Structure formats: structure tokens, C-alpha cells
Amino acid sequence: MTQEPGAAAAPAVARAAGAAEDPAATRAGAARAEGSAQDPAVAHAAGAAQDPATAQDPATAQDPATAQDPATLLRVEGLACHFGGVHAVQGASFVVRRGTITGLIGPNGAGKSTVINLISGRTRPARGSVHFDGKQIAGQRPHEVARQGIVRTFQQANVFGGLTVLENLLVGAGPWPGERLTAALGRKRAWSGTERELVERAWEVLGRFGLTGIANSYAAALSGGQRRLVELMRALMARPKLLLLDEPMAGVSPPLAVTIAQRLEELRDTGMTMLMVEHELRLVERLCDPVVVMAQGRVLAEGSMAELRSNPEVIDAYLGGGGG
Amino acid sequence: MSAGLLYYLTGLAILLGINLIAIWGLDLQFGLAGINNFAYVVFQAAGGYAAALVALKPASAYGGFETYVGGFGLPFPLPLIAATLTGALLAVPIGLIAMRRLRADYQAMAMLVISLIATGVASAQTGLVNGPTGLALIPRPLAGTLAVSPLGYNWIFLGLTAICCALAWWVARGISRSPFGRLLRAVRESESAVAALGRNPDMLRMRVLIAGGALAGLSGGLLVEYVTAWGPASWLYPETFLFFTALIVGGRGNLAGGALGAFLVPIVIIEATRHLPAFGYPGLIDSLDWVVIGACLLVFLWFRPNGLLPERKRVLRGPGDEPAGPGVRAALTGWRAGPR
Numbered sequence: 001m002t003q004e005p006g007a008a009a010a011p012a013v014a015r016a017a018g019a020a021e022d023p024a025a026t027r028a029g030a031a032r033a034e035g036s037a038q039d040p041a042v043a044h045a046a047g048a049a050q051d052p053a054t055a056q057d058p059a060t061a062q063d064p065a066t067a068q069d070p071a072t073l074l075r076v077e078g079l080a081c082h083f084g085g086v087h088a089v090q091g092a093s094f095v096v097r098r099g100t101i102t103g104l105i106g107p108n109g110a111g112k113s114t115v116i117n118l119i120s121g122r123t124r125p126a127r128g129s130v131h132f133d134g135k136q137i138a139g140q141r142p143h144e145v146a147r148q149g150i151v152r153t154f155q156q157a158n159v160f161g162g163l164t165v166l167e168n169l170l171v172g173a174g175p176w177p178g179e180r181l182t183a184a185l186g187r188k189r190a191w192s193g194t195e196r197e198l199v200e201r202a203w204e205v206l207g208r209f210g211l212t213g214i215a216n217s218y219a220a221a222l223s224g225g226q227r228r229l230v231e232l233m234r235a236l237m238a239r240p241k242l243l244l245l246d247e248p249m250a251g252v253s254p255p256l257a258v259t260i261a262q263r264l265e266e267l268r269d270t271g272m273t274m275l276m277v278e279h280e281l282r283l284v285e286r287l288c289d290p291v292v293v294m295a296q297g298r299v300l301a302e303g304s305m306a307e308l309r310s311n312p313e314v315i316d317a318y319l320g321g322g323g324g
Numbered sequence: 325m326s327a328g329l330l331y332y333l334t335g336l337a338i339l340l341g342i343n344l345i346a347i348w349g350l351d352l353q354f355g356l357a358g359i360n361n362f363a364y365v366v367f368q369a370a371g372g373y374a375a376a377l378v379a380l381k382p383a384s385a386y387g388g389f390e391t392y393v394g395g396f397g398l399p400f401p402l403p404l405i406a407a408t409l410t411g412a413l414l415a416v417p418i419g420l421i422a423m424r425r426l427r428a429d430y431q432a433m434a435m436l437v438i439s440l441i442a443t444g445v446a447s448a449q450t451g452l453v454n455g456p457t458g459l460a461l462i463p464r465p466l467a468g469t470l471a472v473s474p475l476g477y478n479w480i481f482l483g484l485t486a487i488c489c490a491l492a493w494w495v496a497r498g499i500s501r502s503p504f505g506r507l508l509r510a511v512r513e514s515e516s517a518v519a520a521l522g523r524n525p526d527m528l529r530m531r532v533l534i535a536g537g538a539l540a541g542l543s544g545g546l547l548v549e550y551v552t553a554w555g556p557a558s559w560l561y562p563e564t565f566l567f568f569t570a571l572i573v574g575g576r577g578n579l580a581g582g583a584l585g586a587f588l589v590p591i592v593i594i595e596a597t598r599h600l601p602a603f604g605y606p607g608l609i610d611s612l613d614w615v616v617i618g619a620c621l622l623v624f625l626w627f628r629p630n631g632l633l634p635e636r637k638r639v640l641r642g643p644g645d646e647p648a649g650p651g652v653r654a655a656l657t658g659w660r661a662g663p664r
Contacts, residue, residue, distance in 0.1 A: 120520060146522035154520075160513035163506070166640050170503070171510045175522055181531045184502035185495065191503060203642030216639045238521055 073098045073242055073273050074150075079118055079128035079138070080297075081111075088114040090297040091128065096242065101264065101274040103288030103305075105281065107318050110294040112277040113155055116246045119275070120152045121145035133241060147175075149241030153248060155277075157227035159234070161220030165211065168219050168230050169202035170195075172237030205233050209263065225256035232263065243267075245276040249283060261287060281305070281319075293318060327475055334478040336591060341485035342547045343570070343586045348496040348579060349411075349539025350567045355576035355635070356505055357532045358512030360432035362564055363418060363439040364540060369446070369559035370414045371407035371541025372548035373453050376462045379403040379549065386461060390454040400465035404488070404545045411541015415533040423529055439561045447556045458555015465549055481550055488546060492539050496579055499535060506638070508532055509577070562614060566590055569621040575631025584632055593617060 074096035081089045089111040096102045104112045117123040119130055121142040130138040137145055146152075151172075160168050176198075177183060178191030206212045209229055214222065219230055228248060235243055248264070249257045257280070264287055268274065278284050284291055285305040293300045293308060295317040301308055308314045346368055353359040381397035383390060398406075422434035447456045465484065470477065499505045507528055510518050515525040548554045566589065574585025597613050624631065 122516065122520075141524070142516070142519035143522050143524045146520055151522075152520050154517070158514050158517040158520075160510045160517065162513050162635070163509055164638060164640070166642070167506055167509075167638060170640075171506060171518070172521055174503075176503075179503045179507055179523075181499070181504055181535065184499045184504040188502075195503060199640050199642055206642070212642065215642060216637070218637070234521070 071097050073133060074119070074275065075129075075131040076115070076119065077129045077131070079115065079130065080126045081114055081118055081123055082126055087297050089118065089125075092294065092297070092299050093128075094292045094299055094302060096273060096275050098273050099268070099271045100290070101268050101276055101288045103284040103291035104275060104277045104294065105279070105284055105291060105318065106294035106300070109296075110318075111297040112294055113246055114297075115294070116152060116244050116275070116277060119145070120150060120244055146238070150244060151235045151238045151240035151242075152244035153228075153231045153235055153246055155246045155250065157224060157231050157251075159219040159222075159227045159230050161218065163219060164216045165206070165219055165222070165230050166199065166202055166215040168234050169205060169237045170198055172234035173198045173201065174238075202233075202237060205236060209233055209259075223253075225252040225260075228252055228260060229256070229263075232260065236267075241273065243272060243274045245274055245278075247277050247279065249278060249280050257283070331475045331478055334475065334482050336595065338478065338482050338485050338550055339547075340587060340591050341482070341489045342543050342550070343567075343590045344489055344583055345492040345539050345546070346543035347567055347570050347574075347582045347586045348492050349536040349543065350571055351536075351576060351579070351582045352496055352499055352508075352532050352539070353536035354568065355571060355578070355582070356500055356512065357508040357529055358428070359423070359529055359533060360428060361435050361533070361536070362432050362561070363422070363435040363442070364536075364567055365559045365561065365563040366418070366439050366442045367411045367414055367537045367540035368544035368547070368563075369442070369554075371411040371544030372554045372559070373446075373459070373544075374410035374541065375403035375407040375545035375548050376459045376554050377453070378406040379463045380459065380461070390457070390459060390461075391451050392453050392459060393451070403465070403549060404542060407545025407548075408538050408542040411544065412534045412538035414541070415530070415537035418537075419530045419533045423533070424526055436561065439564065443556050443560060454555070456556055458553060458558070459548075460553045462548055462552045462554065464552060485546060485550075488542060492542065493579065495535065495539065496582075499532070500577070500579065504531075565621070566617060569617050569624075572621060572624050572629070572631055575633035575635065577635030578631070578633050581631050581633035581635075589617060589620065593620065 072095045076095070077093045079089055079092045080087070092111065092115055094102075104115065106112050114123060118125050118128075118138070119132075121137075121140050121144065125138050128138060129136055132145075132148055132150060135148065137148055137150075140148075160171065163171070176194060178194050183191050203212065203215065206215055211226075211229065211233070214226065219227060222230065228251075232245075232248065245264075248260055252260060261283055264274065264276075268287065276284075276288060278288075289304050290302055291305055291308055292302045293311075293314050300317055301311050301314050303311070309319060346364075349367075350361065350364050353361045353364070377392060377394035378396050378398050379402075380386075380392070380395045382395040383392055385395070385397075418435070418438055422431050422438060426434055446453055449455065453459055464477070465481070467477070470480065472480065499508070507518065507523060511523075511525050511528050518525050518528070544559075570585035570589035571582055572585070573589055574583065575581025593616055594613055597609055597616060600609055600612075602609070
């Protein structure tokens with residue numbers, strides 16, 4: 001049984017996803033749960049100050065350059081990566097400012113998805129740096145990056161097909177102590193309370209997306225567009241400081257694409273920061289500012305879509321005569 | 325019912341219980357977490373050897389007809405505890421060698437190779453665990469202190485096996501129904517997505533390899549203490565596929581499915597072929613065991629890959645989904661079976 005998401009869900013998607021008062025996350029002590037999407041300043045302060053252990057680690061030490069610019073959440077500098085003889089990314093540099101959706105566009109093979117993989121730790125960079133919230137994170141493994149507060153979606157919707165939609169969302173929330181092996185072998189009442197609170201939060205997120213009707217459907221049984229939404233909701237359950245979206249509209253029907261766009265707008269309006277790879281330029285124009293253009297592994301230009309449309313280099317490399 | 329038949333049936337029940345523990349351990353690794361542990365029988369073998377070496381006295385006490393390291397002559401339940409710990413600890417090196425940095429298909433190959441190496445080492449090193457001949461005269465639990473008939477002892481051992489089964493069931497059920505079990509199923513479905521949500525898939529798999537390894541070790545300890553002998557021929561790599569077949573036939577990710585598979589494959593198939601009238605050359609029927617088991621595995625993989633009792637859907641109800649009834653909190657963690 002499936003249900004198409006309602007197009008007119010309530011505006012406060014982020015409220016459901018990242019409410020400040022979350023007893024589950026508080027109990028869990030999860031570092032990134034402290035950084036509410038609604039309050040970038042709080043998120044920044046929490047992320048910078050709450051973990052003395054990592055603060056002493058050179059790999060995650062405070063970076064003076066980004067620490068002085070509180071508006072910048074992510075700074076990519078000279079990022080490079082090659083696969084054998086193919087130079088997928090060659091010295092890419094750009095910043096993502098708090099509370100914006102930064103678009104990442106370019107022709108196929110430009111290196112956009114590779115940049116997402118490099119930031120999220122899925123691919124190790126050959127050189128360059130990634131400063132996130134004042135910390136150098138380049139070269140960290142994916143789960144370490146995610147624990148810093150960067151959560152991503154994938155080019156092809158990557159849901160847990162053998163889990164229900166609700167379970168997918170519950171995996172998104174965490175890590176929390178109830179997920180430990182010792183908790184599994186201990187008393188259920190030690191974790192069941194938090195579990196219930198997480199279910200309630202997941203249910204609220206589902207409600208905001210109009211998808212409570214498919215809560216207990218297997219994710220494998222959903223349409224491609226619904227899987228995209230599940231992936232997005234699951235990412236929101238993690239309360240990310242930065243959400244990386246790799247072609248969120250790919251393979252999505254037009255009505256569902258409108259719904260996803262509305263949700264992303266609502267998230268942006270509540271202060272969530274996103275970096276989005278997308279080919280649909282009308283959507284990019286509607287949602288993103290600024291937009292970074294990549295071609296052949298390099299950053300070609302950066303600015304608003306209006307500025308980019310008049311940039312001869314961008315027109316030549318990507319937009320062409322029609323301008324998308 | 326004659327005493328002989330009763331002795332046979334209690335023996336079968338003991339073997340069923342031992343297989344049940346092993347299959348539930350494999351279900352944690354393969355059914356929940358999707359680890360293709362083709363070295364699973366090595367965990368059982370290690371548990372068996374550990375129990376034997378802890379229970380046996382030094383080799384010199386038996387006139388030196390077998391050679392092995394250790395021989396501590398320790399009483400029940402220490403051999404079984406040693407077996408469980410050995411199975412758990414063995415998971416660490418095997419996990420580090422076979423699971424880190426390798427894709428799932430290569431992990432399976434690495435596991436199979438480890439199994440072959442382990443058999444080779446145990447056979448070639450005669451001073452370690454008496455080489456290909458294996459260990460014999462392994463003391464049974466409390467055998468010296470209980471003055472009972474062979475049938476009476478079988479009943480006692482069956483009780484011990486039942487207690488161990490209950491313990492294994494508690495561990496497997498606790499894991500499979502917990503948020504930890506949900507994470508394991510998520511790892512099975514998509515390792516990359518789990519990592520992108522802040523969990524380390526390697527560590528999750530290692531933990532369940534340890535938990536499953538402990539159950540395999542316990543089953544090996546029980547088996548050795550019951551049959552009182554253990555050698556490389558008892559744990560050749562096809563034994564691993566016996567457990568896999570049982571799990572796939574019964575249903576992975578479902579404790580009842582594992583139990584059904586443990587009954588149908590190692591007990592019903594093996595015992596049914598044992599009672600066939602002799603035909604062909606000597607050893608033909610034994611070979612047919614593996615033909616039947618292999619064919620069974622293939623049929624289920626083709627036509628019913630989720631087994632006879634598939635994994636249950638975990639239905640969780642939210643506040644908005646709650647009909648009039650006992651209240652939101654009571655319904656939130658409700659479970660029910662359902663089709664995939």
C-alpha cells in the first residue's frame with residue numbers, strides 16, 4: 001500500500017526534523033543532535049565546543065581561517081581526486097555559507113558527485129582540504145564525517161529496502177546508546193522509552209511529508225520518487241548541520257519533484273544549510289544561491305543563476321545557447 | 325517405547341539443540357547482518373577444541389596415545405565457558421582479516437579460504453590437537469559424578485542442551501528485536517547508507533561476528549562434550565553449508581525459521597538418508613546426503629529465497645496511527661508478522 005505525498009504539507013518540515021527539545025537526542029548525548037537546523041549559530045557553537053576529545057586531535061582541530069568567518073559552514077580548498085589516469089576533480093575550491101542552498105551544477109563528468117563523495121568521506125582526496133564548522137575533515141571516513149553533522153543523500157536513492165519506511169527513519173536518528181550490543185542484551189526498558197520518542201519524532205516527520213500512510217511499507221516496495229523522499233526524511237532525522245543532496249530530483253516524477261522542491265524551500269527558510277547537485281536548472285534557480293559551476297573537474301564560476309547565465313565561460317561549457 | 329529407541333531419540337534431540345544454537349548464531353551474522361561467513365564451522369570447531377583441551381587432562385595422563393597442547397582437566401561448566409569465549413575471541417582476527425577493506429563477495433572468498441587453512445593447519449600440526457586423528461576420550465560433563473545409565477545421562481545432557489538453547493535464544497532474540505538488530509539489518513541492506521548516517525559498518529559487523537562466534541563456540545563445546553571426540557574430519561568446510569542450507573530453508577532473520585531449518589536439514593534429511601536400504605557402492609548414501617542438501621539449497625534459492633518462515637516485518641505504530649485502545653505508548657513497539 002503506497003500513498004503519494006501530499007503537496008501541501010505544513011511548512012515547518014525542519015521543525016519536525018530538528019526540533020530543539022529532543023529528549024532522545026539529549027539522553028543519547030549525540031554531538032550533532034545539539035546542532036539544531038533552525039539555529040545555525042547555536043549549531044556552530046555546539047559543534048565547536050562540545051567535544052574536547054576531538055578538539056585536541058590534530059585531524060579535527062579548530063581551523064583559524066574558518067573559525068574567523070562564522071557565516072561559512074564549509075570551505076573546500078584545492079580539492080583533487082583522480083581514478084587512475086582520470087583526474088575527476090582538479091583543485092576545486094568553494095564555500096558553503098550557513099542557511100543557504102548552494103547549487104553545484106555542470107555537465108556530466110564535471111566532478112560534481114565526486115566532490116560530494118570527497119566531502120562525505122566516501123572517496124579520499126589526493127590533495128586539498130575540507131574545513132567544516134572550523135574543523136579539517138578531509139580524509140575522514142564516511143561515518144566520522146556524518147558524526148560531524150554532514151549527512152548526504154545519494155545519486156540513486158539509497159534506502160534500506162528490507163526495512164520499513166519508519167525503520168529507515170529510525171536508523172537516521174542517532175547514534176544513541178540504545179543501539180549498542182550491550183543494550184540489546186540488557187533490559188528492553190532501558191531503551192524502549194527513547195525508542196518510543198524516536199518513533200514519535202519519525203512519525204511527525206512522516207506527517208509533515210504526508211507519508212504516514214506508507215510508514216510500515218517496505219522501502220523496497222516504493223516508487224523511485226518515494227524512495228527519494230524517504231532518503232530525505234531519513235537524513236532530516238539525523239538533524240544535519242549540512243545536508244548534501246546528490247541529484248535529489250533524478251528519476252522523480254514532475255509532481256513529486258514539485259513536492260520535494262517545496263520541502264527543500266521550507267528547510268532552507270528555517271535555516272538549514274544544503275549543498276545540492278542538480279541538473280534541473282529551473283529548480284536550481286528557484287532554490288539555490290549561490291550556484292557553483294564545475295567543468296572538467298574544476299570550478300568554472302560561482303554566483304547567482306542570473307550572473308551565470310551571462311557568463312561566457314559557463315555558457316560555453318554548460319548552458320549553451322538555450323541557457324538550460 | 326524401547327530404551328534403545330528412546331536413547332536414539334534423545335540423542336537426536338541433543339543434536340537438534342546443538343545445531344539450533346549454531347544456526348541461531350549464523351542467523352545473527354548472515355540473516356541479520358548479511359555476512360557471508362563461509363568460515364562459520366571454524367568457530368564451532370574452535371569452541372570444540374577449546375572445550376576438549378580444557379576438559380582433558382594432560383596427554384601424559386592417557387599414556388601419550390594422543391598429543392595436544394594444554395589439557396587442564398577442568399570440570400563442567402568451564403569447558404563450555406572456554407568454548408564460548410574462544411568462539412567469540414576468534415571473531416576478532418577473522419573479522420580483521422576477512423571483513424575489513426573487502427567487498428562482500430571477496431569477504432565470502434576470504435572466509436572460505438580461512439576455513440580451508442584452518443583445516444589444513446589442524447591436520448598438519450600433529451602436536452597441536454593430535455593432527456588428522458583428532459582428540460578422543462574427552463570427558464563428558466559430570467560423567468564421573470553421576471551414576472546413571474546411558475539413557476539417564478542422555479536425559480541430563482538434553483537438559484543441559486535445552487538450557488544452552490534457551491540462552492542462545494535469549495541472545496539472538498534480544499539482538500534481533502533491538503535497535504542494534506535494526507542497524508544490522510540496515511548494514512545488510514546498504515553499508516554505504518549506514519556509514520553516511522554516522523555508524524561504522526565494520527564495527528557493527530565485528531560485534532555481531534563476535535556474538536555469533538560465541539554461539540558457534542558454545543555449540544562446538546556441547547557437541548564435543550557429547551560425542552567425546554573431535555577431529556578435522558568433523559568440521560570440513562561443507563559443514564558450513566549445512567548450516568547455511570538450514571537457515572535458507574527455514575528462513576533467515578527469523579528465529580523460528582532457523583529452528584525449522586535446524587530440524588529439517590541436519591536432522592530430517594540426514595536421518596532419512598541414513599535409513600535408506602543399502603544400495604550401490606559403500607559410501608554412496610553418505611555422498612547422497614550432500615547431493616540432497618545441495619539440491620535443497622538450490623531449489624530454495626531459486627523458488628523461495630526467503631525460506632519457509634520469512635523474516636517478519638517490524639510494524640511500529642505512531643501516535644497518529646493509533647486506533648482507540650490501550651494507549652499510544654503500548655502500541656508503539658508492537659510487532660506483527662507480515663508478507664514482504
